[in-house]
Amino acid sequence: MGPHDHGTRCGCADSQNLAARLFEMQRAAMDLAASLSRAEDERDAARADLRRERAETARLREALVAIERDAFHSPHCEVGRCIDRCSLRLARAALSPAAEPAPPMTVRAKSRIDIEGFPRRNRLDHNTPAEMAIRAAVDAVEKVGAHPLLTEIVMNLDRAREKLADYVDATLLAEPAPPKEPTP
Numbered sequence: 001m002g003p004h005d006h007g008t009r010c011g012c013a014d015s016q017n018l019a020a021r022l023f024e025m026q027r028a029a030m031d032l033a034a035s036l037s038r039a040e041d042e043r044d045a046a047r048a049d050l051r052r053e054r055a056e057t058a059r060l061r062e063a064l065v066a067i068e069r070d071a072f073h074s075p076h077c078e079v080g081r082c083i084d085r086c087s088l089r090l091a092r093a094a095l096s097p098a099a100e101p102a103p104p105m106t107v108r109a110k111s112r113i114d115i116e117g118f119p120r121r122n123r124l125d126h127n128t129p130a131e132m133a134i135r136a137a138v139d140a141v142e143k144v145g146a147h148p149l150l151t152e153i154v155m156n157l158d159r160a161r162e163k164l165a166d167y168v169d170a171t172l173l174a175e176p177a178p179p180k181e182p183t184p
Helices: 015-071 078-095 127-145 148-174
Strands: none
Touching: 015 127, 127 148
16 A cells, blocks of 8 residues: 555545545535526526517517407598508507617697697697597507507607697698688
């Protein structure tokens, strides 16, 4: 037997160093196993999140199909159906995998037509059928549920309603006022 060929119970420094290194390697292996387990848990959580997002997107697509089906059977005028189709195109684009970012918000000009101190566009009794159809489309999208994509669709519809109100206000200002009848 050599000088360090004692059995397993050797008290020499080499055996103690070897045991310490073995203990450190075991602890490192346990830390690595725990780290691997945490990484696997995070991966599983990410997969679960992805499954939930996919299910939510599928639910939104189904709701969009239902809205689309109802839109073509709606009692709205032809302008309303056109607006419904446009809003549905926006919804489809928002739900597509490669959705483009929303255009920046624009500040609208103040309505130049006031009725009893309120802008015409804010008076539902003075809105055109097309403006009311956009409001109905917003209501229909809001009934679907809560989701960032649906919020984006509502914002786009509101922008469209504001643009339409700008157009209506401009055409109403361009039309000459009807002549007043003389009072007897």
